Amino acid sequence: MRATLFKNARLLDPASGLDARGALLVRDGKIAEVGPQVFVDAIQADAEVIDCAGRCLAPGLVDMRVQVREPGDEHMETLASAQKAAVAGGVTTFATLPNTNPIIDDVSLLEFVERRALEVGLANVHPYAAATKGLRGEEMTEFGMLADSGAVAFTDGEHAIADALVMRRALSYASIFKRTIVQHPEDPALAREGSANEGETATRLGLAGIPAVAEVMMVERDLRLVELTGGSYHAAHLSTGAAIDAIRQAKKRGLPVTCDTAPPYFALNEGAVIDYRTFARLSPPLRSEQDRLAVVAGLADGTIDAIASDHSPHDQDSKRVPFSQALPGGVGLETLLPISLELVHTEAMSLLDLLHRLTVAPARILGLPYGTLAVGGDADLVIFDLNRAGKIEPERFASKSRNTPFDGRPVEGRVWRTVYRGTTVFDVEAEVPPPTRRKVFVDA
Numbered sequence: 001m002r003a004t005l006f007k008n009a010r011l012l013d014p015a016s017g018l019d020a021r022g023a024l025l026v027r028d029g030k031i032a033e034v035g036p037q038v039f040v041d042a043i044q045a046d047a048e049v050i051d052c053a054g055r056c057l058a059p060g061l062v063d064m065r066v067q068v069r070e071p072g073d074e075h076m077e078t079l080a081s082a083q084k085a086a087v088a089g090g091v092t093t094f095a096t097l098p099n100t101n102p103i104i105d106d107v108s109l110l111e112f113v114e115r116r117a118l119e120v121g122l123a124n125v126h127p128y129a130a131a132t133k134g135l136r137g138e139e140m141t142e143f144g145m146l147a148d149s150g151a152v153a154f155t156d157g158e159h160a161i162a163d164a165l166v167m168r169r170a171l172s173y174a175s176i177f178k179r180t181i182v183q184h185p186e187d188p189a190l191a192r193e194g195s196a197n198e199g200e201t202a203t204r205l206g207l208a209g210i211p212a213v214a215e216v217m218m219v220e221r222d223l224r225l226v227e228l229t230g231g232s233y234h235a236a237h238l239s240t241g242a243a244i245d246a247i248r249q250a251k252k253r254g255l256p257v258t259c260d261t262a263p264p265y266f267a268l269n270e271g272a273v274i275d276y277r278t279f280a281r282l283s284p285p286l287r288s289e290q291d292r293l294a295v296v297a298g299l300a301d302g303t304i305d306a307i308a309s310d311h312s313p314h315d316q317d318s319k320r321v322p323f324s325q326a327l328p329g330g331v332g333l334e335t336l337l338p339i340s341l342e343l344v345h346t347e348a349m350s351l352l353d354l355l356h357r358l359t360v361a362p363a364r365i366l367g368l369p370y371g372t373l374a375v376g377g378d379a380d381l382v383i384f385d386l387n388r389a390g391k392i393e394p395e396r397f398a399s400k401s402r403n404t405p406f407d408g409r410p411v412e413g414r415v416w417r418t419v420y421r422g423t424t425v426f427d428v429e430a431e432v433p434p435p436t437r438r439k440v441f442v443d444a
Helices: 041-046 079-088 107-120 143-148 164-176 200-205 213-229 241-252 263-267 289-300 336-340 351-358 360-365
Strands: 003-013 018-027 030-035 047-051 056-059 061-066 091-096 124-127 181-183 233-235 257-261 381-391 410-420 423-427
Touching (some): 003 030, 003 351, 003 381, 056 351, 061 079, 061 336, 061 360, 079 091, 079 107, 079 410, 091 381, 091 410, 107 124, 107 143, 164 181, 213 233, 213 241, 241 289, 257 289, 257 360, 263 289, 263 336, 336 351, 336 381, 336 410, 351 360
Parallel strands (some): 003 056, 181 233, 233 257
Antiparallel strands (some): 018 030, 056 381, 381 410
16 A cells, blocks of 8 residues: 655644644555654655645544434434544544434444444444443443443433442443443433423423423432442533533542533534524533533533534424424534634634544543544544634535534634545545535525
């Protein structure tokens, strides 16, 4: 395999703190050299040379929360379309939730996902396994067999593990196999009838609310169980200041806990649901401006370890209904980087800190060897324009679904190329233009 040299790049490696102008050499799909000292001229003769023209070159993004509708609902998303969407967004590794149809709660289904993902071969795909059979929160799955077969962690996806005894046992058993329990922290009884954040906006729209306390109640209960068991615990897509502070205090006590959030929770607030915009119906719901600022603060001070896309594709029939009947969730693989870069442009975070939460931090939480520019590692890379202006255009998405709450939002930052194991798998300059919308003329 011919070597490839990426020269004239701003090299960014959050794992080592590298932020310098230089080059990166790839041989046989691995990173062979990286840094300002890489001597370009001597190796140009036997390598393909790609001039990055000063663009940022970082490890490929690691997304720890992606829903793929295969098997069962392939009209919304497949492992192929999800991987195309991932690399279009600079993501070279992602973990898939088990809430497919059927549920990923046994070895044969887990191996099916792994096999199909390998057949596509555009990105690293690591499936979660269900923590309980059928995601019913009652009977635990076979943790040992699933872990041996490649389950990266255990979760009930969009369902909270509500039974305290089941959660206690899950934390204990998962620790035996060195796996983490990933929780959707929302008290199901308090959230059952709600569709928006409980507050003035929901009241004005006549929508049933989900109180912010539904999140922190579940987090605080789980933290007690972590103290009891010593198990590894991860709280997914936190959206409230109270829950983030609970995690902050738990970390100070030395508990083995981590957490993530998603772009809607630091880039939007509950005002996005005005006009009953069903694309802004998410789980957890978009919160108050005060909570949004708390999420930004949690990212800035390091309490929130990772940013995940929370990719949740839905078809039009699931969203073109009254707000309270719409299924919650939005696609996010292709908006993950440009929306997250808003934190840099607003000076809430440094670029290296942001990339840390998008690469090496989620990789470490899941125990995966990705997210760095270390010599000898897989050449999984994203090259992006930091200041390129544009807007979110769902009609350009590679995903099969278009349900984004960021439709038409102006952004700064665009993926230029994505490289997976040394091979370019996305090149924006080779991108097929979006279809022209058909004009309809009506006689006066």
